[in-house]
Amino acid sequence: MPGLATLLAGTPPPASQPTYDREAHVSKGSDDSPLSAEEELTLARLALDEGDLAHAAGHVAGALTRAPTLPEAHETLARLAAASGGGLDLFPLHQRVFVGVVVARAHLLAAAGQPAEGLELLAAATGHDRSADWAGVPWVTAPDLPERLDPERVAQVLMQVCATTPDPVPRADRAPLMPYLTLARNAVTVHPEHALLLGAASALARRLGEVTLAIRWASRGVRAHPSKLGEVWLGYAYRSAGRTHEALSALGRAVGHDPDDLAVYADIAGTLADTGRLDEALEWTDRALARDPTFDCAVHTAHRLRFQRDGDVAHLVALADFVRDHPDDSHEHGDLAECCRSRPWLGQVTPAAGAAVAVLRHALAEEQHGLDATPTAGDTGAAERAAYRGGCRTRAAGRGGEGGRP
Known part of the structure; x- marks a missing residue:
């Protein structure tokens, strides 16, 4: 969804939005700490029982933000959808949208038969915070999902994810992105000759450390439909594998496609x-x-x-x-x-160094030591410095001490 990533907010929307009660936005416990996912769901169920769907939606969004894959959160979201005729109106995309709203809407879109739109929203959430497991849900990784998707839309989702991830992604940060790689595997199985899908899948696999798979997918894409972009993806895959000669050959062919x-x-x-x-x-x-x-x-x-x-x-x-x-x-x-x-x-x-600098530092340290020291009988210089420092205070006190005159 173009531009959505720039609209995502990390905190709930302001109280002026009609889909939320202010208590739902704050989502604080009695000790002013954020509510846990379980606490959010408890409040969501209470609001559902009272028929306060907007309030319930706010707490479901909060729960999904804290625990995106928690089964109870998805069960409560399903209850909310059943009670509201689908639930999409409870999670609108405003100018500044809470990430929990985006994720909830994505799941509702998938349930309503619009999984491509749902995937785009999940990819936007990943762009907002790729440390959260937004896509780690069964419908995203279902083997038959690509049968209901245009392969070009899947490719766009994969490229959307790639656009906000480093190359390569650090090993410790890869787990939340693996559902997208599973989606790519399933999509390539269903659409084995779609060049754009193969190239985008290769780009994601490369970022997630699956370099051999990236080469295989990019090579298949180039064979299915030779193109500049396909050769670039293949060149990057070879380069990640340390196969510089093949990488340069592929990039050279890319120049031939578009000088x-x-x-x-x-x-x-x-x-x-x-x-x-x-x-x-x-x-x-x-x-x-x-x-x-x-x-x-x-x-x-x-x-x-x-x-x-x-x-x-x-x-x-x-x-x-x-x-x-x-x-x-x-x-x-x-x-x-x-x-x-x-x-x-x-x-x-570069910090200063050398013999002259050392002498200056020593002198300053000695001076500071003297200023802070308590005068002693054998330290007349320190006594004089202390007297000078206290002189102004003494004279100021004296001026105010005669009859209170300034």
Whole structure:
């Protein structure tokens, strides 16, 4: 659902929205701590019994946020749907929408025969917080689900998930994303020759560490329908597997499909540089810049590689100038940060050192020690400093001590 990710909120919607009672939004216990999923469901059932469906919906949304796969939460949601003619009106998508509302609506859409729309909402929730197991529910991983879905819609959902996940996803963070990989497996089984689906499935598998599977799916996609995007997916899969020669071959074929896509030139340059072939890499960035001197991917890659080759900080200055003058890049780049990381005065301020600095530090420490010390008979300098510090206070007290005159 376009734009939904930017609307998701991590807290319940304001009290002005008619689907929620304010008590439901706050969702606090007597000790001002958030309610648990079980407590939310208890309140939801009470509201259901009283016929207060909006109040019940708020608590169900809260429960799903805290425990997205809890069977009791889904049972209560089903009760709410049965009592309200489907329940979709209780979970509308407003300008700022609580993630629990999005997830509840996704499940209701699936139950109403609109699983593609439901998957898009779950993918949006994953983009909002990929640490939560939003998709770990039976209907998402059911083997027969893809039979009721357009394979292109499934591919779009998988790409939506990929767009908000790193490559690769850290091993400890993969579990909540595995239901999407199961969906991809099931969809590829049902639609084995759909090139876009195979490529998107490959991209997700690659991010989740299934590199061999990613290569297999991307290869099948290219065979089913050769295309630039298919070759790029295949090239990335080979690159993740450390098979640089095959990766460069695939990316080269991608350029053949579309010589004007300069992002692929930058990909080839980056891949060559990763193997130490800087001169060849810079030839590819030069080719891209000859076509468009302001193409952001090529500019960032070129300056990074030039700095990597000769260490001249002028390349980073030029890149910083480019970043300042072109705030609307096609996507976020990390080249400048990567070059500056851990480098004195670029990525960090180098602490002062040396004999002179040590002497100054010692002198300052001694001075501070003296200022804070209690005067003794043998420390006349400290006594004088203490007297000076207390002198203003003594005189100020004296002025106010004669008849109370200021």
